[in-house]
Structures are given as structure tokens and as C-alpha cells.
Amino acid sequence: MAVKKLSKEKLGEALGELSKFRLIAPAKSDDVVVFKQIGDAGEAFLGYGNSTVPPKKFAFPQTETLFRFVVGNPELNEKNVEEEGTTVIFGLRPCDARAMAIVDKLFSWDFEDPYYLKRRELTTLVGMACVEPPSVNCFCASVGGNPFGTEGLDMLLTDMGDYYLVQELTDKGKKLAETLSAQLEDAAADDEKKAEQMALDAKGKIRRSIDTAGIPEKLPDLWENELWKKVSAACLGCGICTYLCPTCHCFDIQDEVEEMGEGRRCRMWDSCMFGEYTVHASGHNPRPTRKERTRNRINHKYSYYPEHFEVIACVGCGRCINLCPVNIDILDILDQVVDAS
């Protein structure tokens, strides 16, 4: 596929061109970087490390109406994802894009989730390579990713100083490049070589790591190990580590009454770290304490997912480490898993 370049002067113009689609890009809300729909190119903020909130909600909304209903009327007013239109997520990090590729496996597994898959079909992912790993807690290279990784992406941009190197990676990426034909230029002959070297350098700058070999196979044997009690003792049972994890995908389905006799059925993010997550109608809870919940979080990512889909469901973005209010650190937990017997 072709390799082009986009001069930084033309970035605004290119974003303007892309805003004829539903354009999602990193933007500032006070000092917090979140992905949001951009109306005007100036709103995009590309001087970010990684966003606090990953862009996953644009594939898997935190709250999604599945259909609306009126009591007594058998007709349902169903959601049509198509109406959301073609979407471009611009400037996401390689780990977050790879996370979407990983979550795709779940939503197209034993049941093809029409809402999620339709939305993914309509979405083009334009990544921004991590020339500098944005956080000391990045560990993508240990779990199959890397700062210049392309998995899940349709197009990858690399900041080369005055311009971005633009790599088309899929047909969707190619189509997007056609849309931007007025802004893109041919890349210089040695640009790709330079980027390859930058990719190696960036990988070398990743500071945290874990040898995951054997972890998925070992976890089932540690079910009753005392480590779970220890690593979860400080846990508050909040949703930070899961809601802000780009691969977490648990949801609940609830009905909400909007007006008298009218309502909607919606699906909303859920978190295995919440106390009510597995409460049965009888009141029994098979995961009664944070010990069982923490054990589930780690097992889901590092055991169940590899078992079903042959990939670890953690992309090493480091968010759960950076943002946990009580410094529960997934790499520390995994170290203990490795050491346990």
C-alpha cells in the first residue's frame, strides 16, 4: 500500500476535509484529553500523550439505545446504526486500535452483534504512532503490540517533525487517502527507512515489561492461591480500571422509562469490579468480595480470552496502572502470578 506525507501546515485542511464524516479526534476538556466528535479542525488536540479516556465508546458506546417502546404497542422502534454515518477516528494510539481488533473477536464470536459490527464497518481508524511512549507505564511491547503497531488500524501517521508520514494499511485507509488527495504528497524515498528506525527506537524506550509466556496456562491453577486476597486488599471496587480499559467490553442491558408508558431498552457498560456485577436474582453473589472480582479481571484478560481467542485481552496501554487510585498495578499482579506456586 502507498506511503504518503502530510505537511503539518495542511493538517487543519485535512481535518476539515475529514469532518464531512463523523470525525472523532482527541480534544481537551479542561486539561483532560478525551476523544470526541470534532466540528472544527481547531478543536483537535494532537499534542497529547495518550487520552485519559480511550476511544472505545465510538465502537461500543457507554450507553446505547437498542430500541424504544410504548407500553401496549407491540411495535418496537429499533435502532439503526447506519444513521450514525461513516466515522473516522483520528489520532488514536496503536494500542487502542489493537484493542478494537481484539474486542472485534468477542462481538463476532458465538453471536454476531449487529450494533457493534455495523458501527465497526462504518469506522475508519487513523492511528498516530508513539514516537515517544507516552507513559512510564506503557507495556504494549510485552503483550504483542508496539508503539508503531498497525494492527486494527486503517492508516498510520508518524510525526516526522514538519510533516506526518502517512501509511495506508487497508482498503478503508486507501479510500481515506483518496479523500485527502489534495492534502497528501508523495513521501521521500528514505522516509520509510527513517520511520522504521524510529519504530525501533520507540520500542527501546518502553520501560515496563512482563514475560507473559506461561501466564495463561498457569492462571487456572492459581484459583485458590492466597495472592488474590493480597493484591485486592486495597481495591475500592470502582470502575476506573475497567471503564478506562480499551479492551474491557462487559455490558448490562436495562430498561429505562422515559415518559409515562414509554421507554427504551439500552445496553450500558458494566464492570466486573462492581459489587452488583454478578448478583443473582436470589441475592446470591458468586463473586462476593473484591478478591473474586480482581481475580476475574486478571483471568478474563490473561486466561479466558487467550483460551477462546488466542490473544491476551490487554494491550498494555497502562491506563489501569496510571489511574487506579490505590496503586493496584496489573504488572505487579502478573509478577506475583509468575512467582506463585
Added chain:
Amino acid sequence: MVDLTKLREMAKEVISREDVRELIGYRPGTYGFRVRPAFVTGPDDADDLVFTPACVNNLASYIVLEEKLPVKRGEEPDLRKVAVMVKGCDSRALLQQMEEKAYPRERILVLGIPCTGVVDMAKVQARFPDVLEVGEIALEGEKLVLSAGGTKEEVPKEELLADKCTRCRYPTPLVYDELLDAEVERFADDDYADVAEMEKRSAADKWAYWEEKFNRCIRCYSCRNVCPMCYCEDCVLLRLQPQWMRRSVDLSENTAYHISRAYHLAGRCIQCGECQRVCPVDIPLMELNRKFSKDVLELYDYEPGTDVENPPLLSTFKVEDREDFIM
């Protein structure tokens, strides 16, 4: 400064007591300058306990956060004490919990730490984003000394101090069984100037301000879970039948959540600042809590968590209570 040798010795002695089940303190974190809660169940675990200006967590939350499994047939419930390390501000949480009769006084053993202030970890992180090695923060005079991986940096205390510490009224714990150091004189006061400033703004202006904030709330409920005063067994947020609060995340529901929580904390919030500290998207929740706190103080001369004999504000009524502000 708390003497670490003394702290650990005392902890060993406490955890060896027959009537103590667990001791909650602090230990070094996994990276950078972070410190994490420690749960000590035997004398050996006490060796890595620390107390430094990095000990931000309010450990009083863990007293009410504990998940109790049903006692098995033939077994007795474990009624031994939990020992907990608290700074001045945190001690108010214990007092307020006890005012509310969350548990009897004799169930806890309070290890009070006279406190000279803790850092705002977000400020530390912003200033030293690249520190991975486990480091240490110490207070030397008016300077904080941050050392990690062989390097040392000095920063004037006020540049990294947590906001709550710049207006701390109770640096020495108001309740304790053991005090870990000499009492600290009050070094700051609170004039609620920030709230007065906010009160001056127009309603439209305030709404625009909060709209931006509430819009980005992801409803992770960390602010609730960390709060030492949010310990209702049956939380209004979790009820499905009837559903008082929808799970959906949008500006309207987020606003409803924050208004409900602020009201449920009125006259109860002890200003520890934990809710704001934990918020992953930096929502300045203390601005809401401080407004209520100021009102409660001005209208009823009541300061939660300062006097265990004082019944909770909202469960008492006096004929002379002011009501001229009610429409």
C-alpha cells in the same frame, strides 16, 4: 516527621495483640512516588510500613468498605479490632462514622498521625512524569525532597501540597488511641474564599462550568467508593426496582448523580478530598462539597466529624434551627 523505626515497632506490637485482627497503614507503591495502602496481618508485614507526605489515601474508608461474608454455621464472627492509621483530616471520617453509629468505638484502634501535609499526587506526576523507579518524598523544613533512582530534587512545599492541606484546620487527629508523633500546631485555616468566589458567578455561568465537567464524568463511581462517608448498604444508585437513578451516562443523569451525592454528603462530608483525588477525569468535586460545608457551618454552626458527642446534623431538629433560607 514520623520516625519509621518507631512506627514499625509500634505496628508490630499492635498487630501482635490478641484483640487486633488487622492493621491498615501505608507502604511504598509500585512505581514513581506513589504509596499504597498496606494491610498488615502479622508482625512480619509491618517491616515495609511508611508514613511520608506521599501517604494521600484516607484509610478510614476501608473500615466501612470491608465486605463481610456471612458467618458459616458453627463459626463465631471475628470481632477483633481493626487498627487504622489516620492523619488529622482522615480522623474526622472515623468520628463522623461513629457519630452515625456505623460501628462501635471499640471495634477500631486508631493510630493517629500528626500531619504536616501531603502532596497532590497529580501535581507530582505532572512535574516528574518520567520517574519509574520507586522513589520517596520527605519533608525537610519548608521543602519537599523527592528522591528516586539516585537523583534528588527539592521543591518548595507549597508547590506540591494538596489543596486540602493549604486550609487544614485539624492536622492532629481528633481521635486516637496511640499518637505516633508530637501534636502539630494548626498551620493553616479555611476562609472558604474559593466558595465565596463561586457564589458570585451567575447561574448561567455556573451551569456552563459544571456542564463541561459533568459531561465528561464516566460514572465509574470511584468518587463514591473511595468516600469514607458513602457506606450505605443499599445505595440509591444501585436500586433497579424502583430505579431511582438510571445507569445511562449522559449529561442529565450525570448531573442527577452529582446532585444526589452532594446532597447525601451535606453535613457529613469531612473534606478529606478523596473523591476529587481519585476522579480519573479531574472533576472538581470538592467545589460542590465545600459549598455544602460552608452552608452547614454558617447556617447551623456544625462541622461534621469534629465531636463524637454531637449527633449528625440531619438527624436532629431544634426549634431555633434557621429556616429563613427555605422558600
